[in-house]
Amino acid sequence: MTELEHYITSYFGVVNNDDLQTIVSLFKVEKVTKGMFLLHTGNRCEQLSFVQTGLLRIFVSTPEKEVTQWISTKGNFSTDLASFVFGVPARWTIQALIDTQLYTISKADYQKIGELVPSWHELEKLFIARCFVMLEDRIFSHLSMSAEERYQLFFENNKALFQQVPLHYIASMLGMTPETISRIRKKQLL
Amino acid sequence: MTELEHYITSYFGVVNNDDLQTIVSLFKVEKVTKGMFLLHTGNRCEQLSFVQTGLLRIFVSTPEKEVTQWISTKGNFSTDLASFVFGVPARWTIQALIDTQLYTISKADYQKIGELVPSWHELEKLFIARCFVMLEDRIFSHLSMSAEERYQLFFENNKALFQQVPLHYIASMLGMTPETISRIRKKQLL
DNA sequence: ATAATTTCTTGATATTTGTCAAGATGAAAT
DNA sequence: ATTTCATCTTGACAAATATCAAGAAATTAT
Numbered sequence: 001m002t003e004l005e006h007y008i009t010s011y012f013g014v015v016n017n018d019d020l021q022t023i024v025s026l027f028k029v030e031k032v033t034k035g036m037f038l039l040h041t042g043n044r045c046e047q048l049s050f051v052q053t054g055l056l057r058i059f060v061s062t063p064e065k066e067v068t069q070w071i072s073t074k075g076n077f078s079t080d081l082a083s084f085v086f087g088v089p090a091r092w093t094i095q096a097l098i099d100t101q102l103y104t105i106s107k108a109d110y111q112k113i114g115e116l117v118p119s120w121h122e123l124e125k126l127f128i129a130r131c132f133v134m135l136e137d138r139i140f141s142h143l144s145m146s147a148e149e150r151y152q153l154f155f156e157n158n159k160a161l162f163q164q165v166p167l168h169y170i171a172s173m174l175g176m177t178p179e180t181i182s183r184i185r186k187k188q189l190l
Numbered sequence: 191m192t193e194l195e196h197y198i199t200s201y202f203g204v205v206n207n208d209d210l211q212t213i214v215s216l217f218k219v220e221k222v223t224k225g226m227f228l229l230h231t232g233n234r235c236e237q238l239s240f241v242q243t244g245l246l247r248i249f250v251s252t253p254e255k256e257v258t259q260w261i262s263t264k265g266n267f268s269t270d271l272a273s274f275v276f277g278v279p280a281r282w283t284i285q286a287l288i289d290t291q292l293y294t295i296s297k298a299d300y301q302k303i304g305e306l307v308p309s310w311h312e313l314e315k316l317f318i319a320r321c322f323v324m325l326e327d328r329i330f331s332h333l334s335m336s337a338e339e340r341y342q343l344f345f346e347n348n349k350a351l352f353q354q355v356p357l358h359y360i361a362s363m364l365g366m367t368p369e370t371i372s373r374i375r376k377k378q379l380l
Numbered sequence: 381a382t383a384a385t386t387t388c389t390t391g392a393t394a395t396t397t398g399t400c401a402a403g404a405t406g407a408a409a410t
Numbered sequence: 411a412t413t414t415c416a417t418c419t420t421g422a423c424a425a426a427t428a429t430c431a432a433g434a435a436a437t438t439a440t
Contacts (some may be wrong), residue, residue: 017318037344038286060330069335085319091326114312121311122304128318129275135325136272136281140250142332142367144257147427166387175333180387180427322405356417367398372419383425395428402420409414 004103007050007075011130012123019117030102038078038094045083045090051076054100057169058092067129068172071097072167073158078102081131084110097165124174148184179183194293197240197265201233201320202313207309216299218291228284235273235280236297239264244290247359248282258362260368261287261355263348268292271321274300293335337366 004024009015015023017176030049032038039045041060042093049056056072058080069092083090084107115119141150154174155162161170168178191199194214199205205213220239222228229235231250239246246262248270258280262268273280274297303310330338344364345352351360358368 032237053366062334065334067330069329081319082323085316086323091330097391119311121315125311125315125318126275126314128322129271132318132322132325133272133276135322135329138329139259139325140257140281142329143259143362144252145253168387171262172333177428178388180428182426186389357419368418369399369420370397373397376419381440383438383440385436385438386422389434390432392431393429396426398425399423401422403418404436405416405418407414407416410412 001073004050004054007060007077007103010075010081011034011077011127013126015119015123016042017116019119023113024114026113026127027103027105030104032096032100032102034096034098034100035097037079038096039090039092041091041093043083044087045092047104048077048079048084048107048110049102049104051078052101052103054102055097056094056100057060057097057165058094059169059172060092066172068169070173071161071169073161081128085128097169147174147180149174151181151184193242193265194240197267200265201267201317202255203316205309205313206308209309212306213303216303217293217295220293222286222290222347223284224288224290226286227339229273229280229282232279233273233280234277235270235282237293237294238267238269238274238297238300239294241268242291242293244292245287245289245354246284247287248284249359249362250282256362258359259349260363261351262357263351271318275318287359326363332365337364337370340364341366341371341374362363 002024004027005020008020011186016105027050029052030055031184038047038049038056050070051074052072056076057068058070058072058078059066059068061067080092080094082088083092110190117123139147143151145153149173167181170180171178182186194217195210198210202243203337209304217240217244222244228237228239228246241262243263244266246266246268247258248260248262248268249256249258251257268284270280270282270284272278273282283344305311330344341364357371360373361368364371
């Protein structure tokens with residue numbers, strides 16, 4: 001099974017092989033260099049991508065500060081789901097933190113799958129439901145955990161990321177300041 | 191258009207009338223009295239409901255505290271989506287805060303719609319995508335707003351709720367303590 | 381290699397939010 | 411009507427987190 005096949009089955013669920021090949025064939029390899037934008041806030045999001053190598057940052061600039069919503073690493077997908085599904089202006093900006101290689105499908109091709117693969121809408125549903133569950137976990141972490149606990153949990157599951165991206169991006173996506181993370185780290189050396 | 195028809199179209203999207211009638215026919219009116227549980231954490235969630243009148247609280251008890259995830263009011267739906275869709279044990283407990291009347295569909299009937307209404311899985315996808323967007327907004331509020339701002343925003347949009355449910359439930363779902371809300375309120379009288 | 385820039389850490393301090401305890405208020409039960 | 415219980419508010423205090431500023435370390439550009 002290729003990487004892309006693996007990503008698709010793990011997010012969308014199991015498909016028979018013919019359908020999987022149909023789906024895979026509509027994805028294209030896309031290379032973006034460090035700093036390049038895949039999407040700007042306010043534009044329509046016309047694609048969905050899986051990260052093959054590299055890193056993407058999903059964020060939005062508000063008058064007060066820049067809010068990083070997520071950093072997509074190998075195997076993650078990346079899109080502005082609301083914009084991609086409903087065609088509304090995107091909330092998020094997506095930018096490559098380093099040179100990044102993607103498997104990308106355009107919205108047009110994505111919609112085409114619906115005609116080619118009978119069970120597609122059901123798979124889509126499962127995909128979005130998985131996304132929903134991830135966000136639900138995150139909400140729960142904000143309702144029930146301290147900054148320190150949120151940091152710990154994230155660190156355990158994403159150790160490598162801390163060697164790759166500036167700390168303030170991670171801090172932002174966890175809802176705290178970089179200084180807070182620094183202090184948590186210091187405390188834990190003792 | 192009946193209330194239920196309205197709820198369905200607003201969450202799932204527009205359906206032709208025959209399909210809408212098919213869908214509506216599978217919902218049953220359910221009455222629960224104050225304090226009754228619709229779901230317990232750890233059980234499988236076997237139904238999805240729309241609140242016609244009354245109030246439901248969605249929460250989970252952790253060793254340290256009780257975390258209220260949401261309070262469903264008239265027109266809201268209520269279910270443990272992860273459990274309902276994937277059949278995993280429910281994270282949430284759902285309890286009626288007051289006598290409540292629901293439009294409820296069982297999981298079996300819900301799945302039956304897939305066979306009766308061709309576009310059903312696509313509608314489901316849209317439904318879950320809308321749920322996703324709501325959670326995304328909430329995540330954003332935790333990443334970018336103070337407790338006071340989160341309270342303000344919620345209060346503006348849900349004034350009536352404050353006359354109906356204990357403050358500590360609302361505080362919990364906003365990720366703060368009831369004392370914090372009390373103080374925010376006091377400050378705003380000045 | 382050096383300079384320039386960004387990132388990370390640290391300290392001092394301020395602000396926000398939480399905790400605990402007590403009293404006040406209001407609702408429900410007897 | 412009285413009691414009981416839960417809720418809400420308030421104060422005093424503590425803890426968590428943010429802010430600001432400075433310096434150290436690391437990275438990037440020249």
